[in-house]
Amino acid sequence: MKKVIFLVIFLKAFVGLAQENDSISSQKDRLRQYAGQWISAVNPSTDSVAKFPEIKMSSMNNFNNHSLTVKVLQKDSSNQYNPLLHEIIGYDSFTDTIFAAGHNTQGVFFTGKGIFASEKKWTMQDKDLNGNNTMKVDFNFQNYTDVILEGFDTNEKSLWKTRYIKNNPKDKNIGIQLVSVHKEMLKNPEQTLVQLGRMGYSYVETFVYKNGSFYGQSPKQFKAMVEKSGMKFLGSMTFFDPEDKNDDTVINTWWNKTIQDHKKAGVEYLSTSNSKLKDIKTIKELQEYSNYYNKVGKLCKENGLKFVYHNHADEFLKVEGVTIYDYFLQNTNPEYVYFQSDIYWMQVGGVNPVSYFKAYPNRFISWHVKDYKELGESGKIDFKDIFNYQELAGVQYILSEVEAYSFPPLFSVGLAWEYIYYELLK
Known part of the structure; x- marks a missing residue:
């Protein structure tokens, strides 16, 4: 079965309760902005890139994010890429500065030392091995996926200027739940989506469907905006809980309209959750x-979509001695209802996710993988072991979540992509 790995960064009890940091304070963390795969823009005044960009750069994290291995390649006349520069850039905790050492293809070695004056401005002074100043390089981050570099000689004369655009790979099919960057999406959805696509995300999942629109866009407009950013609009969280579960007229009216809107948007599935489980007292309910x-689920299937149930922690409460989640798994039709297990909320609910994957194989079309802060930071959830059970669970889409942010949201979701891509999906 072809696996489609989908990343979600989802916030506790939605955006209103999210804890966010507005800045990146440490030199070490600021340096991580430079990690990833990058390509040069057509020229420094635009973020457009050519089919065959002049420069490709790989900047890979090492040693618990203390350093980066940087390799720069340059295009030749036959559109082949050849080595231009190789260096190590790292954070030195003793001096609280950024240090570099590298060489070019002519065998000329250099060292560099610098500092971030702010999150967006970073300066490095290069020296030859005799200790003489050679070139100063200024880095100006336009955002987390766009940086302008300019080199100056010892007289402050500009030698060159280059703009790099992040171009992380999409081969592992990682996606993102847009609640992670909700404020950014409300402010500027198009530019936010562009950054997410550059970070390496392949898909988006929304939760803002309202009155037939997404972030103020029609289904077709939003689909086009997502695809322009190099991603796909894969899924949507939807919420409708009729008072009378037997009122087919009300149910069909709302869901048929919702399904048709989402078909126009090109999604593959609709998901939902239930916030009223604490009030349930009987098996009948x-x-x-x-x-x-x-x-x-039957309505969705008849219209070519999938219907997915997403859990929180209350699903692991008991009603008349029966665990709610088990009851739903046992009493919904696998043809119509898929499950999206939220790994974090299962842990909060006091259960082992793996036990459910073993007990109900092939019922879980997707996972939400969330930690107590940024992914992999708490040490409380063994994501690497859980990821061994993708096939048993029946997973096609994997979604990861962050409970609260230590950094600005767009920076945090970039770190989440890195964790999924390099640590969990080998």
């Missing part, structure tokens, strides 16, 4: 919900 989810 659980069965009413199961019947309701089967109805919605």
